[in-house]
Amino acid sequence: MTAISSSPEAGPDAAGLHAPVLAWFEQNARDLPWRRPEAGAWGVMVSEFMLQQTPVSRVLPVYEQWLARWPRPADLAAEAPGEAVRAWGRLGYPRRALRLHGAAVAITERHGGDVPSDHAHLLALPGIGEYTAAAVASFAYGQRHAVLDTNVRRVFARAVTGVQYPPNATTAAERKLARALLPDDEERAARWAAASMELGALVCTARGEDCARCPIAESCAWRLAGKPAHDGPARRGQTYAGTDRQVRGRLLAVLRDAVTPVGQAALDAVWHDPVQRARALDGLVADGLVEPLDGGRYQLPAG
DNA sequence: GAGTCGTGGAA
DNA sequence: TTTCCAAGACT
Structure with a gap:
C-alpha cells in the first residue's frame, strides 16, 4: 500500500x-510538432506510432515528411503499404509502418476517415495497444486516461513507490496507482499525463536522474529513501549483432x-550465412514486409 | 509471460 | 569499444 491509498480522506x-x-x-x-494544435x-497518432521505442530526435524529420505527404488517414490508406515501409526509413521496427498503414485503412473504412476518439475503437486498430490508445485519447482529444x-x-x-526502476512488465498495481493519481478533472488529467511523461523524459531519466531540476524532489520516495539501487533481476540487454533482426534490417x-x-x-x-539469410527473408515475407515476385525477385508490398 | 522485432546516439 | 536504451505491440 502506498501513502496515497492508505489515507481514506485523501483525494487522488x-x-x-x-x-x-x-x-x-x-x-x-518541449515544443514538439505533434503538440501543436495544427x-x-x-498527427498525434502518427507521432505515437513513430515514438514506440524510437527517440524523439530521430522521429522529428520523418514525422514532418510523413504528415506533408499524407496529411489525412485517407491519403495514407490510398497508398501501397510498401510506400509506408519505404517512407519509414531507418526508424526501426518497420512493422510499425505496416500497422500504421493498416490503421489508416481501417480508419478510412470504419470511421469515415477521422481518427476515432473512443478508447475501445482506438484499441481495435492495428498497432495500437493499451498505451497508444490512452495516449491518443488523452493528447488528441483531452480525455481522462491513465497513460x-x-x-x-x-x-x-x-516518486511514489520508492524504487529505482519499475518492473519489467507493467503490473496491475502500476495501473491501479496510475488511475489513483489521475486528476478528477478531464482537462487537468490530460495535462497531467503529458507532464508526468515529460518529467520522465527530461529529468527523471533511466540514465540518471537530475533531482536538482525536479519539481517533486522534496517528496520523492526514492530520493528520501537514499536512492537504493535496483535489486531485482537485471533487465536483459538485447544483443543485436548476428541476430535475425540485423539480417532483416539489411535485407529491408x-x-x-x-x-x-x-x-x-x-x-x-x-x-x-545462406541459412540465416533465407530464414530472415522468409520472416519478412511472412510479416508482409516483403512481397515475393515471379523469377526470384522481391519488392516492398504493393498491396 | 517470455521472446521477438531495428536503429543509432550517448555514456 | 562496448553497453545501454528510446512515448510498445504482438504472439
Missing part, C-alpha cells in the same frame, strides 16, 4: 504531485532503396 493528489509537476511542465515542455488527432509509458512508470516507481534496407524489384543476388550480398 494526496501526495501533492499535481501542482508542481503541472507548473514545471508549463515552463519546460497536428490534429492524425502508462516507460517514462511515467519510472517516475511513479521513484536494400528493398527500401530500390525503385524496381530486387533480384536474389542483391539480397544474397547482405549476409554470408
Whole structure:
C-alpha cells in the first residue's frame, strides 16, 4: 500500500504531485510538432506510432515528411503499404509502418476517415495497444486516461513507490496507482499525463536522474529513501549483432532503396550465412514486409 | 509471460 | 569499444 491509498480522506493528489509537476511542465515542455494544435488527432497518432521505442530526435524529420505527404488517414490508406515501409526509413521496427498503414485503412473504412476518439475503437486498430490508445485519447482529444509509458512508470516507481526502476512488465498495481493519481478533472488529467511523461523524459531519466531540476524532489520516495539501487533481476540487454533482426534490417534496407524489384543476388550480398539469410527473408515475407515476385525477385508490398 | 522485432546516439 | 536504451505491440 502506498501513502496515497492508505489515507481514506485523501483525494487522488494526496501526495501533492499535481501542482508542481503541472507548473514545471508549463515552463519546460518541449515544443514538439505533434503538440501543436495544427497536428490534429492524425498527427498525434502518427507521432505515437513513430515514438514506440524510437527517440524523439530521430522521429522529428520523418514525422514532418510523413504528415506533408499524407496529411489525412485517407491519403495514407490510398497508398501501397510498401510506400509506408519505404517512407519509414531507418526508424526501426518497420512493422510499425505496416500497422500504421493498416490503421489508416481501417480508419478510412470504419470511421469515415477521422481518427476515432473512443478508447475501445482506438484499441481495435492495428498497432495500437493499451498505451497508444490512452495516449491518443488523452493528447488528441483531452480525455481522462491513465497513460502508462516507460517514462511515467519510472517516475511513479521513484516518486511514489520508492524504487529505482519499475518492473519489467507493467503490473496491475502500476495501473491501479496510475488511475489513483489521475486528476478528477478531464482537462487537468490530460495535462497531467503529458507532464508526468515529460518529467520522465527530461529529468527523471533511466540514465540518471537530475533531482536538482525536479519539481517533486522534496517528496520523492526514492530520493528520501537514499536512492537504493535496483535489486531485482537485471533487465536483459538485447544483443543485436548476428541476430535475425540485423539480417532483416539489411535485407529491408536494400528493398527500401530500390525503385524496381530486387533480384536474389542483391539480397544474397547482405549476409554470408545462406541459412540465416533465407530464414530472415522468409520472416519478412511472412510479416508482409516483403512481397515475393515471379523469377526470384522481391519488392516492398504493393498491396 | 517470455521472446521477438531495428536503429543509432550517448555514456 | 562496448553497453545501454528510446512515448510498445504482438504472439
